[in-house]
Amino acid sequence: MTEAFPIDAKRRRLLIGAAAGAAGVLLPATRALADQYPERPITFICPWPVGGTADQSMRALCQVAGGILKQSIVVENRAGASGMIGTKALARANPDGYTIGQIPISVTRFSQLGMLQLDPRTELTYLARTSGQTFGIAVPANSRYKTLQDVVAAAKASPGKITYAHAGIGGATHVGMEQFALAAGIQFNAIAYKGGAAALQDVLAGQVELLADSSSWAPHVEAGKLRLLATWGEQRATRFKDTPTLKELGYNVVVEAPNGIGAPKGLPPAVEKKLRDAFRAAVASNEFKQVAARLDAPVMYLDGPDYKKYVASVYEQETQLIQRLKLKELLQQS
Structure with missing residues (x-):
């Protein structure tokens, strides 16, 4: 029994030494991997x-x-x-x-x-x-909605009737729009797409009334094909300083x-x-x-x-x- 401790101590030193040796082998191998990557x-x-x-x-x-x-x-x-x-x-x-x-x-x-x-x-x-990303709500240039207040008023008059296109159920554009609807006390008819590009095309074609997306709408707003009603950032978008944020309009919603x-x-x-x-x-x-x-x-x-x-x-x-x-x-x- 008296020799158990010395034997264990010796075994422990051997194990530590082996581990240190293995680490010494691994370090050069890791460095070599980094040097070669990507091949x-x-x-x-x-x-x-x-x-x-x-x-x-x-x-x-x-x-x-x-x-x-x-x-x-x-x-x-x-x-x-x-x-x-x-x-x-x-x-x-x-x-x-x-x-x-x-x-x-x-x-x-x-x-x-x-x-x-x-x-x-x-x-x-x-x-x-x-x-x-700069998210926003846009409508075709010929839309009856000139401001976001127009959208809110129409949605209150006809709950669940106004359609909006978004990039997928549960994604940022869908959830952001639903946060806005909750804050405004209104309901929309949400139309889901596989991405913002497809959503944009249907809004441009007049198939859906509103577009909720990141800035896929930007060049079309500048070209006069779409009208931007609001952006969702903490501050106004640099390129669209005339467009108010949801927060400015009284809705405490920020999505980036x-x-x-x-x-x-x-x-x-x-x-x-x-x-x-x-x-x-x-x-x-x-x-x-x-x-x-x-x-x-x-x-x-x-x-x-x-x-x-x-x-x-x-x-x-x-x-x-x-x-x-x-x-x-x-x-x-x-």
């Missing part, structure tokens, strides 16, 4: 259709980041289910750094609504929050839904760092800032760890929003 093109999953503002923003960012990494980043659009089809594909991909993608902030909502079977707080790797980039859980730390560094530089580049300004997408950069904390904070907010808007009931009805 082939990277696939970037965009969960929205081609042509929308998020798609344009992500393509511009990938082009710059690809130049930094000295390897092409190929954008692959997997639209549908308010961005969740692409997000599911991203989460299931091999965590080797060759599949990355945009993570819609609505993952914090859909995971709680049962439309996404993963916990976004722990089951994704976060690389960078990039830029926000910043875009972000991530990867599957389990990304090697050396590869994660290389991607974070590349996208940090890409977001700061003049090329991306010019595209972001054209899309009315204010730069809202956060590095991966801070972005992850932001997602956790939004998750908490969404818990309350789901209850207040009765989103589970809305989804069941649809």
